[in-house]
Amino acid sequence: MKALSKTAGDVGFYGTVAFFVVMTTFPFYWMVITSLKSNSDLYNVTNIPFWFNEAPTLEHFKYLFEQTLFTRWLWNSLVIGLCVTAITLVTAVPAGYSLARMSGRSAESLGIGIFLTYLVPPTLLFLPLSRIIAELGLQNSMWSLVVVYPTFTIPFCTWLLMGFFKAIPPEIEEAAIVDGCSLFGAFIKMVIPLSVPAILTVIIFTFTLTLQEFVYALTFVSAADQKPITLGVTTDLVRGDVFFWGEIMAGALIASIPVAIAYNLFLDRFISGITGGAVK
Amino acid sequence: MVDIAAPVTAKSASRFRFIMDRREVLGSVLVAPAVLYVLLLVGLPFLLAVYYSVSAYSIYNPSWRFVGLTNFVQIVHNPEFLHTLGNTFLFTFGSQALGLVLGKFGAFLLLRPFPGRRIVRALIILPWAVPIALSTVAWQWMFDSLYSVINWSLIAAGIITREDAPNWLGTPHLAMLCIIVVNAWRFFPFAIVIFLAGITSVPQDVIDAATVDGAGFWRRNYQIIMPMILPIVAIGLIFGIVFTFTDLSIVLLLTNGGPVGTTSVLGFEGYQVGIVSGDVAHGAAISLFMLPVLFVVVIGMLRFIRRREI
Numbered sequence: 001m002k003a004l005s006k007t008a009g010d011v012g013f014y015g016t017v018a019f020f021v022v023m024t025t026f027p028f029y030w031m032v033i034t035s036l037k038s039n040s041d042l043y044n045v046t047n048i049p050f051w052f053n054e055a056p057t058l059e060h061f062k063y064l065f066e067q068t069l070f071t072r073w074l075w076n077s078l079v080i081g082l083c084v085t086a087i088t089l090v091t092a093v094p095a096g097y098s099l100a101r102m103s104g105r106s107a108e109s110l111g112i113g114i115f116l117t118y119l120v121p122p123t124l125l126f127l128p129l130s131r132i133i134a135e136l137g138l139q140n141s142m143w144s145l146v147v148v149y150p151t152f153t154i155p156f157c158t159w160l161l162m163g164f165f166k167a168i169p170p171e172i173e174e175a176a177i178v179d180g181c182s183l184f185g186a187f188i189k190m191v192i193p194l195s196v197p198a199i200l201t202v203i204i205f206t207f208t209l210t211l212q213e214f215v216y217a218l219t220f221v222s223a224a225d226q227k228p229i230t231l232g233v234t235t236d237l238v239r240g241d242v243f244f245w246g247e248i249m250a251g252a253l254i255a256s257i258p259v260a261i262a263y264n265l266f267l268d269r270f271i272s273g274i275t276g277g278a279v280k
Numbered sequence: 281m282v283d284i285a286a287p288v289t290a291k292s293a294s295r296f297r298f299i300m301d302r303r304e305v306l307g308s309v310l311v312a313p314a315v316l317y318v319l320l321l322v323g324l325p326f327l328l329a330v331y332y333s334v335s336a337y338s339i340y341n342p343s344w345r346f347v348g349l350t351n352f353v354q355i356v357h358n359p360e361f362l363h364t365l366g367n368t369f370l371f372t373f374g375s376q377a378l379g380l381v382l383g384k385f386g387a388f389l390l391l392r393p394f395p396g397r398r399i400v401r402a403l404i405i406l407p408w409a410v411p412i413a414l415s416t417v418a419w420q421w422m423f424d425s426l427y428s429v430i431n432w433s434l435i436a437a438g439i440i441t442r443e444d445a446p447n448w449l450g451t452p453h454l455a456m457l458c459i460i461v462v463n464a465w466r467f468f469p470f471a472i473v474i475f476l477a478g479i480t481s482v483p484q485d486v487i488d489a490a491t492v493d494g495a496g497f498w499r500r501n502y503q504i505i506m507p508m509i510l511p512i513v514a515i516g517l518i519f520g521i522v523f524t525f526t527d528l529s530i531v532l533l534l535t536n537g538g539p540v541g542t543t544s545v546l547g548f549e550g551y552q553v554g555i556v557s558g559d560v561a562h563g564a565a566i567s568l569f570m571l572p573v574l575f576v577v578v579i580g581m582l583r584f585i586r587r588r589e590i
Contacts, residue, residue, distance in 0.1 A: 015402060017389055024404045024469065027418040030429065034421065042427070045442075049429045087317075095314035097360070117322045119578065121526030123547035124567045127554045128328035129321070136423050151321045154314050183306050183359040184375065212411040214529040215547075219555050227436075234413045234533055252414040263409030264402045271477045 007071075028256065035060050037248035041165050042246060060246035072225055072249055073232035075144050080228055081207045083146040086151040088206045093199065095154075096161025097187060101170065118155040120213040125151075135219055144220045145228065149210050156209065157202045160269070164198040165191070184257055201269045204262045229255045332564035339558035351565040360541060363369035363548070365569065368545040371460055371531075372524045379520065384470020389475060404481045408469040417534045419462050423448040423534070452542035459543055463530055467520050472518035478509030505533050513580045521577050546570050 033049075034042065047053040064070045099111045129148055130139070139146040172194070174188040192199075210228075217231040223238060224236050233251035237244045237279040263270070333352070336345045355361050365374040390401055407415060425478050440446075449455050482505055490504045528547035531537060537544040537552065543550075546569055554563015 013389070013392070016385075017394075020386055020389065021400055023465070024407050027415050027422065028406060028410070030422060031418050045427065045432070046368070048434050049427070071434070086573075091286055091314040093318055094310035098310035098445070102307040102311075110315070114318060116578070117318050119522050119540055119574070120322055120326065120397050121522065121574070124329060124529050125322065125325045125571060127332060127550070127564050127567065128325035130555070131560070132325060145389075150317055150320065154317055158314055183303065183514065187310075208409075210415075214411070214413040215551075218529075218532070219551065230411045230413045232307045234417050243421075248417055249421065252417055255466075256410040256414050258408055259411060260409045264405060267405060267473065271473055277429065 002253075005159065022077075028253075031249040031253040031256070034245055034251055039246065050235040053218075060244075060250045063244075064247045064250050067235065068247065069224055069227075069232060070229075072238075073227055073229040074254075076212060076227065076232075079211045080142055080145050080149065083111045084149040084153055084210050085203050085206045086157035087146070088157050090197065090200065092154050092157040092161055092202065093149070093192075093195075094187075095158045095190060098166045099158065099162045111159070114155045115159045116155075118152055118159070122152075126215060126219045129216070130219055138220075140221060140223045140226060142221060142226045142228065145213075145217060148220070149213060149217050153206045153209055158205060160202060160205070161195070161198055164195060168194055201266055204258075204266050205270065206257050208262050211255065281357075284548065319570075329564045329568065330563050333568050334565075335339040335561050337561045337564075339560060345562075351561050354561065355569075360544075361539065361566070364544045364546060364549045367456070369542060370456065371463065371543075371545050372521060374460040375463035375467065375524055376517065376520050377447060378460065379467040379471050380498055380517075382464065382468040383475055386468065386472040387475035387479065391479060404472060405469045407466050408473075413529050413533060415466065416462060416530050419465075420449070420534055423458055425450060425526055438460075449535050449540050452539055455539060459530055459534055462534060463524055463527070466530075467524070470517060470520065474512060475509070479505060481512070482508050493525045518578060518581045522574055525573060527575075 033051070036058070037052060038057045038059065039053050040050055041047055041052065041054040042051075095114070099107055099114075133144040133147070136144075136147070138147065168191060172190050173181075173183070176186040176190045177183065211230060213228075214230055214234075217228050218235070219226055221231065225234070227236060229251070233248060233255060237248045237251065299346075310487050326347065330351055331344075334346060334348060336343050336347050355510055386404060388405070390397065421427075425447045430444070430447065430448070431440070434440045434443060448458050486504065486508075488498060490500050528551055529544065531545050531548045532551070535543040537548050543568055546566060550563050550567035552563075553559050554567055
């Protein structure tokens, strides 16, 4: 009797787990299946939508790469990601270190202040920023995003790195200073090599944050060949009222995969980054 | 000559080094670029947004004429705006409530060790990891008026007929439901991760002690674990509320504010007025309506966390 109720409990448990997994993954399954179906299969309401009624095809992917600006968008996103990562590293690594080592209330408030700017929403800033972008002569260019994206990657990564640097014992730098290093030299020669994992995390997150961004890209860039991948796939594959669903889903799928993998690998660091001081 | 000049340069170099070796100086130098960047491209635009909202600025007529609170008065007297404001609250708190319930439930599932737990966790995290604009278009396709897979399943199950199949994104209340569900779907994995991080941070001996003292599952859960993880849940909720209250992408891609403005939210309205119509002053004023709510949420939560910690 007890074994029976345990089996029933197990069935309930795994059933609920399965329900959660189906709920979270179905839209992505839907991307896969849509991107591989032929159009005649896709646009037939009598067909079973969950599986192939006709042979799967790569025509949507072929069209995407050959007839649209998809590769150009991929390239734009790569360039934007690399430039923003460079800007973020150059500013956030020293700032995070400085905030971790400076003591006193002002450093603490400065740290919290920088973190809070991460919460300032793009929908509040896009209007004035679009005027600033125009003043800089960057309207309708992907370089406007290179300028603007660090406004949220720098605060986030500074906060992330601050937590990391706090965990490195100051004795390491003190020993180097005793050996004749300057304070700055100790930071470069001793602390940076120890922070490679943290810097790697910052690179990954900066990249994924730039890929996820949509609002600034939408408001600053309207030229098709300047769009980053997320914007291009969601806004540029619609002709008038006609949605190219096969191509849209194929593009969304390709752009989703690297972000999904990166997130899963670095999830724990991300969480400890944003919850920061709340858990001791 | 040479042996006179040499010590001088060495001295100035050492003075420079001396200054750079003072902790406060080096600290300020290192933090300066980040602070400057943020001041120039967050602080300055923010002030600019405030100024736009009290000016008559538009793309076609970039005038800096000060008009006082006229823009705000006009906005508040527009019944459609009040509707937008209501929508924003409904969208935010509806999806956060749904997300929290699903998140808490999911966290309890993932707390128990079982084969394949890592894979399940990786799959459950997907909605939050994948760029929201991309998953939103997948949802848009699933809600399609003609080829909706949801409708197909309902018809196949015999629940509805093809004639009365709902047009999810074209019916006012259903469209609102759709954007709430999609946003909850996007945020609940984040809630799961936050709950898990909180629960695993509770020391096992505290839970054991409570068990020994006779606390049952619910009592342990609601009187021991929940109070201990509240600060971390509060942080997660700040993120959820702030990002949902100011969201634009889900509404823009899924319903475009429609049908007839019934799913319009503040972020979307600010975009429509400020960017699409080019009325920068009114757009900025609409966006600024987010600010008091955000202030209340962030300050309230921060105070709450601080009180917990003492």
